[in-house]
Amino acid sequence: MAASSFSLSWAPAILYHKSTYSTSFFVSSSCNNTITCSNITSLPDQRYCDRRSLMMAAGMLALSFIPPQTALAQEVPKNYRAFVDKADGYSYVYPSDWRDFEFRAHDSTFKDRYMQLQNVRLSFLPTDKQDIHDLGPLEDVVQDLVKNIYAAPNQVADIKEMQERSNNGKNYYTVEYQLTSPNFSVTRFSTLAIANGRFYTLTVGANERRWKRFRSQLKVVADSLLVFDI
Numbered sequence: 001m002a003a004s005s006f007s008l009s010w011a012p013a014i015l016y017h018k019s020t021y022s023t024s025f026f027v028s029s030s031c032n033n034t035i036t037c038s039n040i041t042s043l044p045d046q047r048y049c050d051r052r053s054l055m056m057a058a059g060m061l062a063l064s065f066i067p068p069q070t071a072l073a074q075e076v077p078k079n080y081r082a083f084v085d086k087a088d089g090y091s092y093v094y095p096s097d098w099r100d101f102e103f104r105a106h107d108s109t110f111k112d113r114y115m116q117l118q119n120v121r122l123s124f125l126p127t128d129k130q131d132i133h134d135l136g137p138l139e140d141v142v143q144d145l146v147k148n149i150y151a152a153p154n155q156v157a158d159i160k161e162m163q164e165r166s167n168n169g170k171n172y173y174t175v176e177y178q179l180t181s182p183n184f185s186v187t188r189f190s191t192l193a194i195a196n197g198r199f200y201t202l203t204v205g206a207n208e209r210r211w212k213r214f215r216s217q218l219k220v221v222a223d224s225l226l227v228f229d230i
Contacts, residue, residue, distance in 0.1 A: 077220060083108060089196045089230040094120050094204075094221055117186060118214065120204040120221050127199040132171045132192055138164050141192070142175045150190070155179045160187075170195060170227050178208070187211040189222035196230050 076082045080093040085108060094110045103109040103121050111119035135141045142162050151157040161176040173192045178185060188205030204221045206214050 075224075080220065080224075083110070087230070088124065089198070090122065090124075090193075090200055090225065090227045092120070092122065092202055092221060092226070093224040095217060115206065115210065118206040118210060118218075120202065120218075122200065122202045122225075124198040124200045126197060127194060128197070129194050129199070132173055132194045134194070138162055138173050141173060145190070145192075146175060146177045150177065150188075151179055152181070155181045165223070167226060168228070172225060174222055180208075184208075187215075189218060191222050191225045193225060193227045195227040200225070200227055 076093055079096050081096045082091060082093050084091040088107060095112070098110040098112055098120075101109050101111050101119075103119075106121040106123045109119060109121040129135060132141075139162060142159060146159055147157050156179070158178040158180070159175060160178060163174050165172050165174070170193060174189060176187070176189050178187045185208040186205055187208055188203055191202045193200045202222065202225045204218045205211075206218065
């Protein structure tokens with residue numbers, strides 16, 4: 001997974017997925033994006049300043065290619081990191097101590113360092129729909145997905161909460177649900193959106209034993225999904 005991390009003096013680190021930039025920059029600039037160096041007294045120092053200025057300018061140039069919708073620096077909560085996939089048109093935040101891992105048929109995935117079932121994953125499928133509302137009302141869509149798609153034959157599905165939100169002209173459905181089987185129980189949030197001819201699904205969850213403790217943390221992840229035009 002090719003990625004870049006830009007650490008800004010005014011923002012947490014943001015991970016850009018599938019980006020053409022692969023170098024980390026630390027950019028320190030004023031609001032008008034000017035670059036300054038202290039007084040130079042020797043040629044080696046001058047060369048260092050020139051290199052530093054060039055790297056800082058390159059970092060700023062790279063950031064200028066990020067669509068406004070994905071510039072989430074001001075919105076990233078403390079102890080979270082933002083994941084931005086410019087190529088596939090989506091972004092979200094996840095706990096900063098989580099690590100990426102491979103999960104079949106998903107485009108991006110991160111998990112807790114110690115509890116594998118506590119993770120976030122995003123997938124998308126092609127669709128001819130233009131908006132999540134085209135699938136139907138919130139309650140109808142959620143009921144069908146949870147009980148007929150998300151729940152395995154040996155699981156009992158319990159829908160706990162549903163909500164709808166809009167951001168920058170895009171609409172989102174989010175559902176909280178519990179899946180109980182004879183051996184274990186998990187609770188999850190799934191957030192749904194449609195854009196770019198794709199049906200996006202972000203799912204974040206944990207086992208029932210840890211759900212009450214971490215629900216608020218995982219809700220931040222579920223509510224952070226944004227899709228943008230590519």
